[in-house]
Amino acid sequence: MPKVVIDGIEIEVPPGTTILNAAQRVGVEIPVFCYHPYLKPAGICRMCLVEVEGMPRLLPACITEVQDGWEIYTNSDRVKDAREWLLEFVLVNHPLECPICDEAGECELQNFVFKFGEPRKRLYDEPFKYPTRYLGPLIVHQMNRCVLCRRCVRFSDEAMGGTDWGVYERGYRTIVGPYERDVFAQKYTFNMEALCPVGAITSNIYRYKTRIWKLDFTNSVCAHCEVGCWLDLGERDGQLLKVLHRRGYPSPWICDKGGYGFEYVNHSERITVPLRREGNRLRGVTTDEALEFVAGRLKGLVESGGKVAALVSPHLTCEDYLLMGSFMKEVVGSDYLDYRLYGGNTYPERPAVDSLEGVEKAEAYLVVGEDLSVHHPVLALSVAKGCKEGRASLYLIVTGDSFLFKFAAEHANPLPGKEEKVLEALASVLGGKDYASLLEGTEVSEDTLKAMAQGLQEKKPLIIGGSRLTPEGRVLLKGVGERLGITPLFLDWGSNSKGAFQMGFWSPGGESVEDILNKCVSGEIKGLFVSSMDLFRDYPNGTLVKEALSNLDFLVVHDMFFTETVAYSDCYLPATSFAEDGGTVVNMFWEAKKRNRAFKPKDESMPLWQVALGLSRKWGRPLGDFGTVEDVTPLVRERLSQVVEAPSTLGGVKAAHLKGDIPALFEYPFYRAGMRTDFCNAFVQLVPEPYVTLNPEYGDELGFKNGDIVIMEVDGNQFRMKLFFRDEVPRGGAIVSRGFSDFPITRALKGLWYRGIELRAAKE
Amino acid sequence: MVGPLLKGLRVTFGHLFKPAITVKYPYEKRPVAERYRGRHVLKLDEDGREKCCACGLCEAVCPAGAITLYGAEDPEFKRSDVGKIAEVYEIDYSRCIFCGYCVDACPRGAIIMTTDYELTVPGPGRGHLYKDKNWLFEKRGGE
Numbered sequence: 001m002p003k004v005v006i007d008g009i010e011i012e013v014p015p016g017t018t019i020l021n022a023a024q025r026v027g028v029e030i031p032v033f034c035y036h037p038y039l040k041p042a043g044i045c046r047m048c049l050v051e052v053e054g055m056p057r058l059l060p061a062c063i064t065e066v067q068d069g070w071e072i073y074t075n076s077d078r079v080k081d082a083r084e085w086l087l088e089f090v091l092v093n094h095p096l097e098c099p100i101c102d103e104a105g106e107c108e109l110q111n112f113v114f115k116f117g118e119p120r121k122r123l124y125d126e127p128f129k130y131p132t133r134y135l136g137p138l139i140v141h142q143m144n145r146c147v148l149c150r151r152c153v154r155f156s157d158e159a160m161g162g163t164d165w166g167v168y169e170r171g172y173r174t175i176v177g178p179y180e181r182d183v184f185a186q187k188y189t190f191n192m193e194a195l196c197p198v199g200a201i202t203s204n205i206y207r208y209k210t211r212i213w214k215l216d217f218t219n220s221v222c223a224h225c226e227v228g229c230w231l232d233l234g235e236r237d238g239q240l241l242k243v244l245h246r247r248g249y250p251s252p253w254i255c256d257k258g259g260y261g262f263e264y265v266n267h268s269e270r271i272t273v274p275l276r277r278e279g280n281r282l283r284g285v286t287t288d289e290a291l292e293f294v295a296g297r298l299k300g301l302v303e304s305g306g307k308v309a310a311l312v313s314p315h316l317t318c319e320d321y322l323l324m325g326s327f328m329k330e331v332v333g334s335d336y337l338d339y340r341l342y343g344g345n346t347y348p349e350r351p352a353v354d355s356l357e358g359v360e361k362a363e364a365y366l367v368v369g370e371d372l373s374v375h376h377p378v379l380a381l382s383v384a385k386g387c388k389e390g391r392a393s394l395y396l397i398v399t400g401d402s403f404l405f406k407f408a409a410e411h412a413n414p415l416p417g418k419e420e421k422v423l424e425a426l427a428s429v430l431g432g433k434d435y436a437s438l439l440e441g442t443e444v445s446e447d448t449l450k451a452m453a454q455g456l457q458e459k460k461p462l463i464i465g466g467s468r469l470t471p472e473g474r475v476l477l478k479g480v481g482e483r484l485g486i487t488p489l490f491l492d493w494g495s496n497s498k499g500a501f502q503m504g505f506w507s508p509g510g511e512s513v514e515d516i517l518n519k520c521v522s523g524e525i526k527g528l529f530v531s532s533m534d535l536f537r538d539y540p541n542g543t544l545v546k547e548a549l550s551n552l553d554f555l556v557v558h559d560m561f562f563t564e565t566v567a568y569s570d571c572y573l574p575a576t577s578f579a580e581d582g583g584t585v586v587n588m589f590w591e592a593k594k595r596n597r598a599f600k601p602k603d604e605s606m607p608l609w610q611v612a613l614g615l616s617r618k619w620g621r622p623l624g625d626f627g628t629v630e631d632v633t634p635l636v637r638e639r640l641s642q643v644v645e646a647p648s649t650l651g652g653v654k655a656a657h658l659k660g661d662i663p664a665l666f667e668y669p670f671y672r673a674g675m676r677t678d679f680c681n682a683f684v685q686l687v688p689e690p691y692v693t694l695n696p697e698y699g700d701e702l703g704f705k706n707g708d709i710v711i712m713e714v715d716g717n718q719f720r721m722k723l724f725f726r727d728e729v730p731r732g733g734a735i736v737s738r739g740f741s742d743f744p745i746t747r748a749l750k751g752l753w754y755r756g757i758e759l760r761a762a763k764e
Numbered sequence: 765m766v767g768p769l770l771k772g773l774r775v776t777f778g779h780l781f782k783p784a785i786t787v788k789y790p791y792e793k794r795p796v797a798e799r800y801r802g803r804h805v806l807k808l809d810e811d812g813r814e815k816c817c818a819c820g821l822c823e824a825v826c827p828a829g830a831i832t833l834y835g836a837e838d839p840e841f842k843r844s845d846v847g848k849i850a851e852v853y854e855i856d857y858s859r860c861i862f863c864g865y866c867v868d869a870c871p872r873g874a875i876i877m878t879t880d881y882e883l884t885v886p887g888p889g890r891g892h893l894y895k896d897k898n899w900l901f902e903k904r905g906g907e
Contacts, residue, residue, distance in 0.1 A: 100819065
């Protein structure tokens with residue numbers, strides 16, 4: 001173990017440690033620009049030069065490995081001089097616009113100049129003036145301010161596996177940025193903004209709104225998917241203005257949904273007062289009146305023999321599920337509750353790994369039935385990491401994977417709806433059975449599958465079952481896992497599905513959402529409570545939803561916006577966003593995390609647990625005396641430690657209707673997946689309308705061109721959409737985007753996210 | 765007993781014939797020192813664009829917390845020469861202590877204090893003392 005002395009402090013470090021890491025251990029500060037703990041060291045910026053006794057030159061601390069007996073000085077006159085010079089050189093072209101720059105206050109250059117620089121500028125030449133580039137609604141790139149540390153370029157290369165963000169030109173003319181794109185939104189763009197030590201890449205959403213020192217940051221958990229990244233919510237005057245990700249855990253990176261998908265919290269269309277239907281109008285009432293009205297009507301329905309059901313979004317907290325579940329089961333006496341509003345029919349299962357680090361350690365991956373980068377983006381980065389470094393190989397059985405297919409050793413890209421057939425074939429290959437017949441009509445070659453089976457047997461893989469899998473698919477995947485001796489990791493949709501399941505927010509009879517909606521149509525269920533989700537946007541059967549909602553006697557909707565579901569309601573209760581109330585959420589590894597309240601709920605908004613509490617009081621059978629969400633948390637913790645048995649859901653899924661010319665998968669575009677993304681202005685600008693994607697070759701065959709307007713026909717319903725060519729779409733199939741509350745795309749579906757469609761060119 | 769009374773009356777009557785130190789406000793006003801710190805004015809530059817670039821330093825330095833400031837972008841540079849303007853600029857005169865730190869902190873000389881001290885507002889309540897950006901841009905008196 002080498003022993004070194006840093007500024008008079010002796011330390012013994014493991015061999016291979018850099019000077020910078022050794023200095024960090026003893027608490028000596030060395031300024032850095034290009035070094036970042038989660039990127040590979042590059043030694044570009046020269047900010048970290050230090051003096052080593054006996055060495056003729058100063059050495060860069062971030063890439064020099066220490067050797068035994070070195071005496072290192074980080075504060076000698078030579079080092080100080082070098083730093084002053086370097087900062088002066090950087091400032092030659094750096095504009096003096098700190099009053100305007102959004103980075104001011106958290107800018108590393110600003111801090112270093114204050115700390116290590118000399119307040120002088122000797123070269124009064126006209127600095128470079130590059131134009132400001134507005135790269136879409138997410139980021140703004142100002143090359144003037146760049147210090148050429150290349151953290152963004154390295155992130156793009158190392159973590160995202162390469163985008164067209166790069167370094168161009170040379171020497172002092174070097175510029176950084178995208179080569180040909182005008183809109184840069186690559187799912188993980190937020191990290192590039194966060195990595196930038198200066199204000200060269202700044203957020204377009206936060207642009208010029210306020211200053212960083214005016215924000216109060218509260219620790220919270222992201223509400224978009226079940227990876228559950230920690231976020232720091234920056235609030236000012238009851239507005240959520242900026243989100244930071246300051247922890248290296250669970251992953252040092254987050255996705256754009258977490259970083260930029262918070263605009264709905266401050267949206268101007270938000271309704272924050274309860275509304276009650278009077279004839280054709282919804283009139284504003286007080287919370288007390290609204291709760292009394294709802295409780296009275298529900299009581300009336302129950303007493304007259306009608307049933308009441310509750311459908312709740314999978315994005316809420318455990319406290320919400322616990323109290324709402326108790327209210328429905330104990331007070332109302334209902335057996336129909338569900339959170340799987342996305343149309344899935346599976347219940348969560350215990351995972352095989354317990355952290356993202358565990359995922360990163362695997363030698364091989366088998367991913368089935370989900371575009372990971374859409375529904376679990378950070379998990380996709382972890383999977384990609386090993387593959388990028390060449391440690392692991394990746395096998396995909398996913399229709400139209402948009403991110404991981406670049407890293408895949410073998411990519412079986414079956415036609416929409418055929419993923420499980422291919423999975424069955426894989427199980428047969430592993431079992432040494434005949435599989436050729438199973439592959440018919442899937443567009444997957446036998447060679448691919450053979451290579452995949454061989455690869456899986458050589459290395460111990462981590463099996464990831466996506467949220468698109470049906471219960472039958474899960475059984476198949478477990479079979480494959482058994483053959484290889486592994487328990488799969490099953491993913492669910494929504495940020496707290498596991499919590500909802502654990503809190504018992506499901507029908508004891510195992511009814512799915514489809515069954516509940518069918519019961520609404522048949523008239524068995526007369527009252528329905530919907531919370532925080534637009535059924536027309538997310539439930540894959542718009543016709544059934546419409547029929548069910550118009551057949552109800554009484555519909556209560558607890559939401560933040562006037563969605564189409566609210567238009568059918570008899571009473572509307574305003575909901576809070578994830579920033580306005582605390583609570584417990586359970587992530588994909590069954591880890592309970594605490595979300596904190598960043599600011600108080602707007603106007604009359606209430607979290608679901610308070611609604612349940614208020615309703616139970618008005619009913620006359622109060623659930624208990626809870627003042628804040630912290631009072632409910634002990635009950636949640638108790639429930640989380642219990643083992644919950646799920647009812648069997650096998651046979652619950654009807655076969656997909658794949659009649660029509662082209663089998664199509666209806667999948668969220670990345671910027672439309674997650675919670676209430678319809679109300680995030682930046683995301684709406686990025687993906688303003690639904691579109692159809694085809695494989696370029698197949699599109700040519702059909703006679704379409706990239707960017708054409710086409711008419712998609714399903715069951716005689718016609719949808720006018722744009723058509724794009726994408727390489728990841730399987731030949732012979734199509735991928736249609738979903739997740740638009742203002743476009744009735746779910747009317748084309750029949751309970752599953754697959755459907756046969758017909759395409760023809762629109763007449764001009 | 766009469767003696768002290770006469771002594772007091774002498775002072776009273778003495779003042780009757782001296783010049784008055786009060787003025788007939790508001791018809792007459794006292795001269796104000798040149799560097800008097802009265803109400804604030806936000807400045808415009810020669811082209812009539814706002815000088816304030818919403819850097820937030822006045823807001824940060826204000827010891828009374830009287831300034832509220834939110835910025836906005838001006839991509840066409842019509843209202844500002846640097847493309848950034850104050851969308852909200854409010855001074856709460858019920859809190860302002862007229863210390864002048866905001867003027868010192870301003871890097872662009874966008875906010876100045878004038879000799880205008882007439883901030884009386886009508887009616888009860890302090891709402892009228894909450895002054896917005898339009899009011900702060902207004903010219904009053906002989907400025």
